[in-house]
Amino acid sequence: MSYNNLIEIIDLIQRAEAAGWKITYRNHELAVQVPKNKKAEPELLHKLKQEKERLIQYFEEHVSFEEKHANVPPIKRRESDEDLPLSYSQERLWFIDQFEGSVQYHIPAVFRIKGEVNRALIENALRNIIDRHEILRTIIAEKNGTGFQKILEKGHWNLLYTKLEQAQPNIDLSSYVQDRINSPFDLSADHMMRAELLAIAPDNHILIITFHHIAVDGWSVSLIVEEFRKYWEAFITGQPTNIKPPEIQYADYAVWQRNYFTGEVLDRKLSYWKEKLREVEILNLPFDFPRTDNYKIRGTSFRHRLPEALRNELHSLSVKHGATLFMTLLAAFKVLLFRYNNQEDISIGTPVANRTQPETEHLIGFFVNMIVLRSFLKPDVTFSDFLQQVKKTVLEGYEHQDVPYEKVVASLNSGQGAGRSPLIQTIFGLQNSSQQPELTLPDLDLYPEDYLSTVAQFDLDISITEHGNELVMHVQFNRDLFSSAKIAALCGHYETILGALTKDASQNIGDINLLNEREQDELLTRFQGADVDYPRGETIVTLFAEQVRL
Template sequence: SELSELYTAFIAKRNPLLSPLAVQYADYAIWQRSFMGGELLAKQQAYWVRQLSGLEPLNLPLDYPRPAVQSKRGAVTEMMLDPKLASQLNSLSRQQGVTLFMTLFSAFQVLLYRYSGQEDICVGTPVAGRRRREIEELIGFFVNTLAIRSDLSDTPAFTTLLQQVKNTLLESYDQQDIPFERVVDAVIKERDMSRGPLFQVMFVLQNTPDASKLSLGDTKFSIAEAGHTTALFDLTFTLHEGSTGLLLSVEYCTDLFTEGTVLRMMTHYEQLLHSIVADPSAEIGSLPMLLEAEETILLDVFSGTSADYPRDKTMLDLFMEQVARVPEAIAVSYQGEDLSYRELDKRSSQLGYYLRSKGVKEETLVPICINRSLDMIVGILGILKAGGAYVPVDPAYPQDRIRYTLEDTGAFILVSHSDCSEVCQSGTIEVIELDRDAAAIANAQSVSIVARSAHQAAYVIYTSGSTGRPKGVLIEDSNVVRLFETDQPLYDFNETDVWTMFHSFCFDFSVWEMYGALFYGGRLVIVPRAATQDSTLFGQLLLDEKVTVLNQTPSSFYVLQDYLTSHAAHVDIRYVIFGGEALNPEKTKPWKDLYQSCRL
């Protein structure tokens, strides 16, 4: 309005009619400088430190690897949301006693939760900073940035999350005077140059009047689109509220996302808004966000051809079939020591009896903290034979993680070995040492053990905890049986195969390695820890043991490939099976050219 009045007065050759300003921008700058050294600053800084401490970065699925230094290359894409949504969302906001921004912001956090799987979400949002009436009409930059953190754990109802976000935003507005860079300095001790501090995504609602409504005499204005090639954050979602509804504009980093990915994310956000309007009390994890065509692809196209499997069989059933079929064949090898299927069955059965006498029963969670050895496999099968579910614990893990796992499982008994049992000692847990307690285990009386069921818990593997506390994932016998036994098998594994147990038994790849050998009568070679960290040692082991089935993550395989292709013209390996991360087929060319009979 001031610009219009100044223009009109200039054309009319008169003095402009402007209201006197109560303060100048210099007055605001002086106030802010004095504030930044005062008690109020310390109070607000303490609030933000308390609010944002321990925050993990947001890990959205990316199209490209994240650069070591944050990229600023970007683009913008936009779409008009369903015109009915604006009025529906405004109505919902009034019913819930919140603003439209709070509703849209909460929905955005749900989107991030659904995409990332993280429950602790932090999003940046700007505030105008004009909290005093005296500066509302003052020209100048007052905008500040707030980092809004929300807890989406336990899949709350959307209305519950909305009230949480409302309270957090209102608290944050009261603490908005401290400059954002001061908050960053107070909270962040070590900067990660690959991403922005505190948050990586921004959310903005623009509800200012359209620029096209500006009038300067007879002069008409039109909006000119400018090329956009930068991005301050990974993603910035901006909603423009206008007379025709809500326009969604997304600025994105082109070194992280493709336009197609961003457009899908925008569509999913719109679908989430529809779902929220339809059922605002629904849990955030169940709010539909896929288009009908996407659901069809996931449920019908990607489901593939169904394959049956022995639904009543257990992991022990498959193992015992091999004990009966090839009892004298070598089941497990480790550094020159072997166990036949008959010996492995006998020793694991004795352990099962012993554990049963100690109170282990169906689905008892039994941690096993042990180094790589023949006893590792004996311990695992013994726990299964007692009816329990084994929980692998790596003795090399930090003490805090081991303690957390033992507490989280509520275990009363643990299987270990004298060379590592000290790391898992607890006053409330009985520790069975397979070497020192060998005589007691061998003399354990045979007891009646209830046969395992296909839907019984077999093992629990904990996540890495990179996005918070580790979470235990419980797997049933039927899941493992289904992995190997189908009426349309992908592989022809047999008793002549030699497998390696390369990966830690705390990593789910180890399940494929262990039982791939034991369910088909093959031989499992446990790889010493030193060889897992040295491609030369591991490559020589593969040649010496005449390994036929190799399981690797692509990154480990590329290094191993360099050694083998330069030192061995022939290998016995007939399958290399990849997992854990994306494979670059181009990098496997040296292997395919030299070992043409091996299937990757």
């Protein structure tokens, strides 16, 4: 398969995944699964059928070595509940929680409910989900310095109900909700999902649901939303839910991961990352404020919409160069960072779903993995050529995405310096709006509420959402390092670079303009100075002498 054909197929698979579809290839059979709550887009379905042969060729040529030789053991139900290990990702968050707390790893979902509310139905639906998925009622017990999963009994989770005027009559609603989201979990005692129904008025409520990332990821939230809808509809109609009990649980995955990623298998899989990230440099970002040893996780966010015309031009640019939109956006962002600090070795993290095992598709848990995408930039290299480098790196990263990020960090001896996350401090991702879970329920007027996060996992986290015909940048940043003005300027410079590249991608990286017209005019005016009359008949020498006498 040619490189351009490979990119087209990967882009098609990513489109399907962004729409919530699952494409699998097992035992020489290609299958497309569309969840019941997702609409089957005729155009996408037709494209998949049209490209069936190339899809099969892709899976035949690019599945991992273990999949080709059927050496990856299936995930099976564990034999005992004694000393259940944490997954590698869970272990990392548990260590973070012990040393500095982990409110930055809270995942909130806030909804406004208008009209009459059946509190018992909401509680029963959520409790059924928690009883069904062990990970949501799993606590972490410590034994000789090692963390283990301990599963609580079913039926002990409760929905908190609060009347705002009785709890804190003078408090601002937004502040109250934010305080509830940021209230710490006790990982040794609490369920990993909590919910509070906040009564503002008899016909106006806020439902605040908070998960800990140690138990769920973005994919999991979508599954929870879908299960909540099914339970709610079943309660309303009196019909059975028809939700099959899970064959395995997250703890089974953790046992499998610990047994599989070890010894020769782990060494072989790590070899790529150890070579790719050898002597990697720490990314120097354009901070407004110095990083100190008393590093804090205070964060906020900023949104920036890119013009619709620019989005269309970026798609065309990506197709022309045989790249996906993500590759083009990532390459342009790395150019921006290079222009800011002249650093030639730039590494950025991007999250991947990491549900390569078919058994994990319907599981709730912390599966998402981080891969590090490293690039080398030179001012005299064209963007077109640099995009090819980024494309190659992204493809290789996807091929090796199943290696736990924690193992990559450990293999490189990349400790955490003063206030720094290991290896990466900047995250960049692209998602489609169809990936965002929607919750539409009969007999319940429920609307999502948007609350800005006040904590930050990383120095800079940029997520671009393709929403309809526009691209929306959502920037989460540490406000002890960046000012809001700096982030707004960064987004503006990024848009300028993207626009310049759609007009001419053959420019050298060092020549790409990042200032808009207003900034260029201000710069020229500032350094040009004001116009003044020059005395006729005088020279520089005589004028200087006159100034000395004064």
